[in-house]
Amino acid sequence: MGTDESATTATTRRLSPDWLLRDEIGLCPCGCVGKRRRGGFVEKTLSGVSGLVRGAMFSEDVAATPGLLQRIDARVKVVTLLGLLVVAAFLHSIAALATMYVVALVVASASRLSVRFFVARVWLFVPVFTGIVVLPATLNLVTPGTIVVPLGHWFGGPVGLTAEGLESAGLIVMRVAVSISLVVLLTLTTPWTRLLHALRSLRLPATVILVLAMAYRYLFHLLAAVEDMYTARRARTVVPDRDLRNGRRFVAASAGALFGKAYGLSEEVYLAMVARGFTGDVRLLAPDRVKRRDLAWCVACGGLGLVLLWGDRVLG
Amino acid sequence: MHIPDGYLSPETCAVMYGATAPFWVVAARRVRRVVKTRYVPLLALGAAYCFLVMMFNVPVPDGTTAHAVGAVLVAVLLGPWAAVIAVSVALAIQALFFGDGGVLAFGANCFNMAVVMPFVGYALYRAIAGRAFLTSPRRALAAGVGAYVGINAAALCAAIEFGLQPDLFYKTTATGGHVPLYAPFHLSQTIPAMLGAHLLVAGVVEFVLTVGVIAYLQRANLPILRINHPGLPDAAGQRVADDGRAVERRPRLRGIFIGLAGLVALVPLGLLASGGAFGEDSPSALDLRKYGLDAVPTGLQRYGDFWSSALFPGYDFEHGSHPNLGYYASAVLGTVLIAGVVVAGFRVAAVSRRRRDRRGGRDRDRADAGAEREPVGR
Numbered sequence: 080m081g082t083d084e085s086a087t088t089a090t091t092r093r094l095s096p097d098w099l100l101r102d103e104i105g106l107c108p109c110g111c112v113g114k115r116r117r118g119g120f121v122e123k124t125l126s127g128v129s130g131l132v133r134g135a136m137f138s139e140d141v142a143a144t145p146g147l148l149q150r151i152d153a154r155v156k157v158v159t160l161l162g163l164l165v166v167a168a169f170l171h172s173i174a175a176l177a178t179m180y181v182v183a184l185v186v187a188s189a190s191r192l193s194v195r196f197f198v199a200r201v202w203l204f205v206p207v208f209t210g211i212v213v214l215p216a217t218l219n220l221v222t223p224g225t226i227v228v229p230l231g232h233w234f235g236g237p238v239g240l241t242a243e244g245l246e247s248a249g250l251i252v253m254r255v256a257v258s259i260s261l262v263v264l265l266t267l268t269t270p271w272t273r274l275l276h277a278l279r280s281l282r283l284p285a286t287v288i289l290v291l292a293m294a295y296r297y298l299f300h301l302l303a304a305v306e307d308m309y310t311a312r313r314a315r316t317v318v319p320d321r322d323l324r325n326g327r328r329f330v331a332a333s334a335g336a337l338f339g340k341a342y343g344l345s346e347e348v349y350l351a352m353v354a355r356g357f358t359g360d361v362r363l364l365a366p367d368r369v370k371r372r373d374l375a376w377c378v379a380c381g382g383l384g385l386v387l388l389w390g391d392r393v394l395g
Numbered sequence: 396m397h398i399p400d401g402y403l404s405p406e407t408c409a410v411m412y413g414a415t416a417p418f419w420v421v422a423a424r425r426v427r428r429v430v431k432t433r434y435v436p437l438l439a440l441g442a443a444y445c446f447l448v449m450m451f452n453v454p455v456p457d458g459t460t461a462h463a464v465g466a467v468l469v470a471v472l473l474g475p476w477a478a479v480i481a482v483s484v485a486l487a488i489q490a491l492f493f494g495d496g497g498v499l500a501f502g503a504n505c506f507n508m509a510v511v512m513p514f515v516g517y518a519l520y521r522a523i524a525g526r527a528f529l530t531s532p533r534r535a536l537a538a539g540v541g542a543y544v545g546i547n548a549a550a551l552c553a554a555i556e557f558g559l560q561p562d563l564f565y566k567t568t569a570t571g572g573h574v575p576l577y578a579p580f581h582l583s584q585t586i587p588a589m590l591g592a593h594l595l596v597a598g599v600v601e602f603v604l605t606v607g608v609i610a611y612l613q614r615a616n617l618p619i620l621r622i623n624h625p626g627l628p629d630a631a632g633q634r635v636a637d638d639g640r641a642v643e644r645r646p647r648l649r650g651i652f653i654g655l656a657g658l659v660a661l662v663p664l665g666l667l668a669s670g671g672a673f674g675e676d677s678p679s680a681l682d683l684r685k686y687g688l689d690a691v692p693t694g695l696q697r698y699g700d701f702w703s704s705a706l707f708p709g710y711d712f713e714h715g716s717h718p719n720l721g722y723y724a725s726a727v728l729g730t731v732l733i734a735g736v737v738v739a740g741f742r743v744a745a746v747s748r749r750r751r752d753r754r755g756g757r758d759r760d761r762a763d764a765g766a767e768r769e770p771v772g773r
Contacts, residue, residue, distance in 0.1 A: 086673075114562055119454065120453065120454040121422050123452040124451060124452045127450050127452070128450065131450070131493070133675075134493060135492070138492070161498065163497055164400065164498060165405055165499065167400075167401075167406070168400070168401070168405040168408070169405055171566055173578055176574070178630075199764060205571060209399070213579065215580075216575075216579035216580055219502070219680070220610065221579060221580060221581070221584060222573075222574075222575060222579055223522040223533070223572075223573075224572040224573070224574075225570060225572060226570075241572075242568075242572065242573045243568065243572040243573060244579070246568075246574045247574050247575045247576070247579045247619055251402065251577065251578065251579065253578075254400075254401035255399055255400065255401035255402070257401075257496060258399065258400030258401045258402070258497060258498075258499070260493055262400070262490075262491075262497075262498055263494060264493060264698070266492055266494065271492060274491065279429075280599070284423075286423070286435065286473060287484075289435055289439075290435055290438050290439045290442065290480070290484055291439075291487060291488070292439075293435065293436065293439030293440075293483055294438075294439040294440070294443045295443075295488055295492065296439075296487070297440055298443040298446055298488065301440075301443050301447055302442065302447065305447060305450070312758070315732060323454050325419050325603075326453075326454040327453060327454060327606065327607060330451050330453050330454070330604065330613045331603070331604055331606075331607020331608050331611050332607070332609065332615075333451070333608070334448055334451050334465075334468075334604060334608045334611075335447075335608040335609075335611035335615065335616065335619075336611070336613050336615075336616075337444065337447060338444055338608070338612070339406075339612075339616045339619055339620060341440040341441070341443065341444040341754075342440065342619060344436075344440055344624070345433075345436040345437045345439070345440035345441075346436075348436040348439075348440070349432075349433050349435075349436045349437070352435070352436065353432075357432065357435075358432065359432040361435075376530070384589060385591045392558035
């Protein structure tokens with residue numbers, strides 16, 4: 080969760096000031112300032128918190144830049160990109176998936192997203208998680224088949240990478256990359272208020288949208304409380320505590336205190352809602368009308384999906 | 396355990412959406428009925444809390460950290476149905492806004508972490524905690540065990556979903572080989588891999604966090620625990636009065652008296668038994684040859700009849716005068732004597748405790764006089 084360092088260099092036009100998105104020098108984990116020290120759980124949680132806020136601010140910035148996808152109606156975007164996600168799940172050949180990835184890259188650059196950032200965001204995640212997980216599956220021990228890269232005799236038989244295993248690994252890696260790219264395209268180019276609103280077009284009940292929206296809004300409120308607790312803890316720390324039991328007690332106590340805060344806040348929010356006339360009915364703003372360019376985008380996505388499915392069937 | 400898109404076939408994703416949907420519908424109805432219009436902010440804040448619990452890094456040995464899911468914790472605090480919605484919304488925010496976990500795989504992720512985990516964990520929690528009072532250590536431990544088993548059950552589900560993929564969804568190459576289209580590992584590989592990691596690390600982290608939070612709330616914020624446990628006494632020896640306040644409960648002695656009366660009534664059983672226990676009678680009655688002895692040991696001889704002025708020697712008024720009546724009388728008298736000693740002991744303990752409480756209460760009142768008490772739950 081959160082974004083990597085390249086997030087700060089992705090776009091040239093930003094609403095958030097530079098200094099707010101920059102890492103603090105004193106916190107630099109690469110060791111450029113001061114001695115390198117393995118961050119404890121306090122530092123890790125704090126950097127997680129700041130990464131989350133940074134990611135949210137960054138995506139709001141990107142969503143505000145004028146680009147291809149930013150101009151498309153959010154409902155149309157949700158339906159088409161989710162449709163393409165389903166198409167990607169049904170594709171059976173690496174070539175079709177690779178084509179789809181190239182299209183995603185083109186759309187990203189047309190939406191003023193830095194291609195370098197876009198590629199990094201996907202391919203930093205894919206090798207770390209999917210790559211390592213899938214690697215053993217290329218061996219004939221997991222996926223039997225024709226051995227193309229023999230690795231000698233182990234466990235009383237020849238061991239090596241199989242053609243089937245390699246193709247399967249390539250398929251899953253490409254599929255994960257395409258899927259992440261599509262979701263990143265959707266979420267980075269759509270302000271979350273519009274995205275939530277667009278989820279109505281998936282026939283989600285209005286109550287669900289309201290709960291989602293409020294959860295997202297108060298997430299940042301509670302995040303500030305977490306940051307306060309952990310910053311206070313760090314401020315009180317003279318020498319890092321090596322005792323894990325103390326650390327765990329602190330984490331449990333802060334999680335417990337946070338629940339108390341969340342529950343109290345929910346009561347206050349409820350009273351505020353009642354004071355403003357909330358009776359249990361949820362009403363959302365009326366959506367905009369779908370424009371001609373939205374229809375064109377729909378047709379383009381539908382065509383792409385059909386062509387890819389047809390090509391995939393032909394390629395086998 | 397957040398499954399990204401691409402690992403599961405679209406068919407599996409559809410099935411998992413279908414399996415989770417009824418839980419969403421029932422959960423929404425039940426929560427709405429219980430908390431009325433209050434459910435919107437409660438669920439929203441619950442979901443935000445769920446999201447943040449997954450961000451808390453718990454220190455584990457070797458200087459590394461791991462994070463928990465917290466579904467069982469939320470189930471214990473707000474009930475399993477509220478947990479279904481809260482965890483689902485948290486997972487939706489992670490998938491949609493932060494790219495953690497897939498969108499197509501959202502149904503599967505919800506099934507594992509928002510349905511299986513809270514329900515399995517909560518059922519176990521209820522079974523272990525029983526009617527234990529609110530501040531009982533057993534309650535915290537039960538929540539921890541529930542969390543440990545719950546996350547492992549969720550991991551098992553994820554492992555089964557992964558493991559079914561290569562056998563169900565593959566394409567055949569020209570040479571007749573099978574190419575798995577999605578997750579390539581078989582059940583015999585996914586189950587040990589997932590359960591190994593969760594039994595050893597993730598489950599322990601979940602256990603530590605859940606026990607810690609419940610224990611913290613038991614110490615510091617009991618009203619939070621009362622949300623999902625109405626009508627439970629706070630501490631041992633209390634009951635909840637009609638107005639919801641906890642009051643001291645008189646210890647229930649009736650059961651003990653019935654049991655004792657039963658034992659007294661069963662006294663004749665002792666008369667029916669044949670033979671004698673070793674050393675119960677006088678030393679002269681010992682069968683010395685049986686124990687390889689030539690004579691009664693001198694110490695036994697000297698002290699065996701030391702206490703000769705008993706009220707009921709041999710459980711009788713006089714030896715052998717009224718065997719049955721004497722046996723009964725000694726049973727009743729013995730019971731009354733022991734009960735009297737125990738009751739007197741408890742009385743003394745209760746009086747001294749009340750005195751101590753009264754002294755402690757005065758001290759506390761003096762300390763509280765200046766400080767205003769903060770309202771609960773803020």
